[in-house]
Amino acid sequence: MAAYKDLVGQKITKVTSNPGEPKTGQMWYNSTSGTLRGLGIVSAWASASPLITGRHGLAGGGTQTASAFWGGDGPSNKTEEYNGSGFSSGGNLPYSAIFLAGCGTQTAGLACGGDPGPTQVATACTYDGSSWTGIPSLNTARSRIGATGITSAALAFGGGNPNGVNNSEEYSGSSWSEGNNLNTARRVNNSGGGPQTAAIVAGGAPGPSPSTSTNATEEYNGSSWTTTTNLGTATREMGSSGTQTAFLVSGGLAPSASTTCQQYDGTSWTTLPAALPSAVNQHDQEGTTSAAITTGGNPSLSATNELTVSTNTITAAAWSSGGNLNTGRQDVGGTGTKSAGLAMGGRTGSSGPFTQANNSEEYDGTSWTEGNNLNTARGEGSGAGTQTAAVYFGGAPDSNATENYNGTSWTTSPGTLNTGRSSGASFGASYTSAVFCGGYGGARIANVEEWNGSAWTNATALPEARYNAGGAGIESAGIVLGGSNAPGGTVTFTTSVEYNGSSWTAGGTNTAALEGQGMNGTQTACISYGGPTSLTANSSTYDGTTFVTSPNMAANRSALGASKGASITNTMGFGGSTPPNRQMNNTEEFTSEVETANVTDFTTS
Numbered sequence: 001m002a003a004y005k006d007l008v009g010q011k012i013t014k015v016t017s018n019p020g021e022p023k024t025g026q027m028w029y030n031s032t033s034g035t036l037r038g039l040g041i042v043s044a045w046a047s048a049s050p051l052i053t054g055r056h057g058l059a060g061g062g063t064q065t066a067s068a069f070w071g072g073d074g075p076s077n078k079t080e081e082y083n084g085s086g087f088s089s090g091g092n093l094p095y096s097a098i099f100l101a102g103c104g105t106q107t108a109g110l111a112c113g114g115d116p117g118p119t120q121v122a123t124a125c126t127y128d129g130s131s132w133t134g135i136p137s138l139n140t141a142r143s144r145i146g147a148t149g150i151t152s153a154a155l156a157f158g159g160g161n162p163n164g165v166n167n168s169e170e171y172s173g174s175s176w177s178e179g180n181n182l183n184t185a186r187r188v189n190n191s192g193g194g195p196q197t198a199a200i201v202a203g204g205a206p207g208p209s210p211s212t213s214t215n216a217t218e219e220y221n222g223s224s225w226t227t228t229t230n231l232g233t234a235t236r237e238m239g240s241s242g243t244q245t246a247f248l249v250s251g252g253l254a255p256s257a258s259t260t261c262q263q264y265d266g267t268s269w270t271t272l273p274a275a276l277p278s279a280v281n282q283h284d285q286e287g288t289t290s291a292a293i294t295t296g297g298n299p300s301l302s303a304t305n306e307l308t309v310s311t312n313t314i315t316a317a318a319w320s321s322g323g324n325l326n327t328g329r330q331d332v333g334g335t336g337t338k339s340a341g342l343a344m345g346g347r348t349g350s351s352g353p354f355t356q357a358n359n360s361e362e363y364d365g366t367s368w369t370e371g372n373n374l375n376t377a378r379g380e381g382s383g384a385g386t387q388t389a390a391v392y393f394g395g396a397p398d399s400n401a402t403e404n405y406n407g408t409s410w411t412t413s414p415g416t417l418n419t420g421r422s423s424g425a426s427f428g429a430s431y432t433s434a435v436f437c438g439g440y441g442g443a444r445i446a447n448v449e450e451w452n453g454s455a456w457t458n459a460t461a462l463p464e465a466r467y468n469a470g471g472a473g474i475e476s477a478g479i480v481l482g483g484s485n486a487p488g489g490t491v492t493f494t495t496s497v498e499y500n501g502s503s504w505t506a507g508g509t510n511t512a513a514l515e516g517q518g519m520n521g522t523q524t525a526c527i528s529y530g531g532p533t534s535l536t537a538n539s540s541t542y543d544g545t546t547f548v549t550s551p552n553m554a555a556n557r558s559a560l561g562a563s564k565g566a567s568i569t570n571t572m573g574f575g576g577s578t579p580p581n582r583q584m585n586n587t588e589e590f591t592s593e594v595e596t597a598n599v600t601d602f603t604t605s
Contacts, residue, residue: 043274043290043309046316049086049549051295052512053078054302056282058295059102059147059190061109061127064287064306068106068127073098073300075116079127081106082293082304086541086548089511091131095123101147101156101190102284108151110135110171113159115143120161124176126151136175140167144205146188149196155179155220157201158188162208168225170196180224184216190284191240193247197222200244202264203252205236213254217264219244232262232269239285239294248272248289248307251280251297261307263289277305315594319539319553321586322572323367327359328585330577331379331396331423334518334561336387338572338589339365342405343561344392346575347379348583354379356396360410362387363574363587372409376401380422380440382471384451384564385431391451393434396422398441402456404431415455419447425471425519427478429566435459435499437480440467444485448499450475460503466493468559470519472526474566476501479523479542482514482531496542498523510547512538518562518573527568527590529553530560530576539590541568553588560584568592 014029029035055072062068065084071077075098079090093111100114107129114121122141125132138156145159152173159165166185169176186204194200199220205211215234218225231249238252245266251258257279261272276294283297290309297303308314322338329346331354336342341363347354358377361368378395385391388407395401400420402413417436424439432453438446446465449456462480469483478499484492496507507523514531521527524544530536536556540547553573560576571590578584 042313043272043307044313045274045276045305045307046314047277047318047551048293048304048306048316049551050302050304052080052087052089052302052549054300055296056298056300057098057100057189058284059100059111059114060284060286060295061102061104062106062286064291064293066106067286067293068109068129069284069295070102070109070111070127071097071100071114072296075114079132081129082295083546083548086550087304088546088548089509090129091127094125094132094134095121097121097123097143099143099145099161099189101145101159103147103149103154104151110147110151110154112138112147112154112156113142113145115161120159124171135171139169139176139178140165142167144187144189146190146192146201148192148194148199153196155192155196155199157182157192157199157220158186158204160185160187164188164204164206168220182225183218183227184214186214186216187211187236189237189282191238191249191252193240194220194243198244200247200264202231202240202247202249203235203238211236213252217269229264229268232271233260235260235262237281237298239280239283241285241287241292242289246289248285248292250285250292250294251276251283253281257281257298274307278303312595312597315591315596316551317591317593318551319588319590321554322365322574322589323363323587325368325575325585325587326361326370327357328583329357329359329379329575330354330559330583332357332559332561332575333381333383333392333395334574335383335385335390335564336363337563337565337567337570338363339570340387341563341572341574342383342387342390343368343574344383344390344405345374345378345381345395346561347396360405363572368587374403374410375412376403378422382424382426382436384426384428384434389431391431391434393417393426393436393451394421394424394439398422402451413454415451417456418449418458419445421445421447423467425469425480425483427471427473427475427480427564429474433475435471435475435478437471437499438462438466438469438483463497463504463506464493468515469493470514470517470528470562472519472521472564473499473523477523479507479526481507481510481519481528481542482517484515496547508542508545508547510540510542512540512547512549514538514558516558516560518560520563520565520571521568522566525568527571529562529571529573529590530557532558536578555584555586555588557584
């Protein structure tokens with residue numbers, strides 16, 4: 001038997017505290033706790049960023065960190081791409097369908113079949129990572145179909161509505177040909193895995209709904225299907241991923257919606273101790289048995305979950321509750337960080353005309369404390385700087401006032417805005433370097449002004465007038481997202497604009513672009529959150545190129561206050577409004593995903 005040192009390259013050492021960054025395979029004796037310790041493997045599902053558009057009966061292809069999902073209820077033609085952090089919009093399918101099939105990768109995917117209503121179709125197409133191209137149709141039109149393989153060697157099987165079918169077809173990259181049939185006819189709802197020559201399918205529904213589920217499992221060798229070990233629990237409408245010798249199915253109806261995950265090793269099935277966070281069916285699953293992703297589900301869910309099997313424990317990014325403002329309000333200005341924040345002005349009242357507030361409050365990461373008031377009461381203003389060195393400017397009604405804060409009191413600055421306005425977007429590095437963009441000054445405007453600590457100077461205007469947009473970044477590298485140029489709060493702008501200190505260029509597009517949202521971070525790493533009534537809990541992050549979804553806030557809100565901490569990790573949102581015109585006082589803080597070593601005690605027996 002090999003010695004531990006020969007296997008790992010080091011001895012089991014005696015320590016009084018655990019190593020800061022243990023190596024995989026390393027073990028040590030902790031003399032303080034009297035335990036033999038090391039990194040243990042943990043298998044767990046964790047919530048991830050949601051789909052932009054919730055749906056069930058969708059299909060997809062790819063891995064946990066690079067996948068695409070398409071179709072679904074509606075019926076839908078939407079495609080969304082996942083990069084391991086969140087979803088962004090991809091090219092639309094050439095047809096809309098629910099219960100279609102998918103396989104391949106994010107940049108080489110295949111879709112086929114489905115139900116666009118009122119009849120099933122044989123349509124098929126491929127995806128190159130940006131757009132879809134039609135390919136020859138299936139020989140047999142069907143929905144609730146399964147598919148696996150790649151775009152040049154795909155396999156489509158089962159399906160049907162209302163009764164299951166046993167058809168099996170192979171795609172060569174240019175045409176479909178009939179293969180040998182499944183032994184058990186069934187509607188498989190995209191539950192399959194493996195390459196064309198070594199595929200697997202499990203479970204499904206043989207007959208019309210309401211239907212019993214089957215536990216039949218079959219393997220394909222490139223020419224025929226062979227019945228193998230039955231699925232542990234008969235289930236239909238599951239998600240699945242993996243290969244013939246390492247296959248994972250999740251959720252489904254058995255007979256009700258389930259959280260159960262079952263894994264196949266090529267010989268037998270095992271129920272995993274790691275169950276889904278919540279029961280789901282008619283979802284899609286991609287990846288492997290150790291790195292899977294599920295998304296969507298019935299009814300029209302947007303929830304996404306990731307399975308990780310590693311020596312690290314992953315705590316998903318999330319919003320959590322912080323301390324409440326002493327005075328609930330909307331259209332409140334904000335700056336600072338989530339551990340040292342500042343709330344400025346705002347509006348109170350249950351309906352218009354609202355009362356302009358002069359309240360100023362400081363946040364220490366736990367609770368808000370009343371500070372000295374602004375000299376001029378006003379909401380819908382903007383701010384920049386830190387908790388002890390801030391500037392607040394603009395506001396309703398069409399104010400040009402600028403005030404500076406030194407951590408104790410507010411001083412009115414002689415430097416006033418050239419154009420008085422409210423509801424503009426702001427960004428800046430400090431209280432002596434800020435940019436105020438757009439807003440409302442009797443009409444929606446495009447004016448941009450820069451602040452140097454004592455005076456405002458007109459700068460290059462926004463490409464288009466807008467108000468109620470969000471802003472992040474510094475004076476020489478800023479970004480403005482969302483907003484409207486129309487009365488009534490109609491969100492018009494989905495493409496962001498970026499500022500380099502002298503001119504504006506188009507940035508990334510966010511199809512969930514908002515109006516009245518909070519925004520924090522830099523031009524190349526920022527987060528947008530909250531917004532109008534229909535999107536008030538949405539959150540998304542930007543990497544300088546693409547906006548992707550991130551975990552939603554807990555509370556729906558618009559016209560909220562936001563930190564300006566120049567880092568996503570310093571993000572919080574506070575106050576705001578939720579229908580019907582109710583001012584909020586609660587605070588939410590954002591925490592990014594965290595990975596920690598899973599240190600475990602071992603026994604010597």
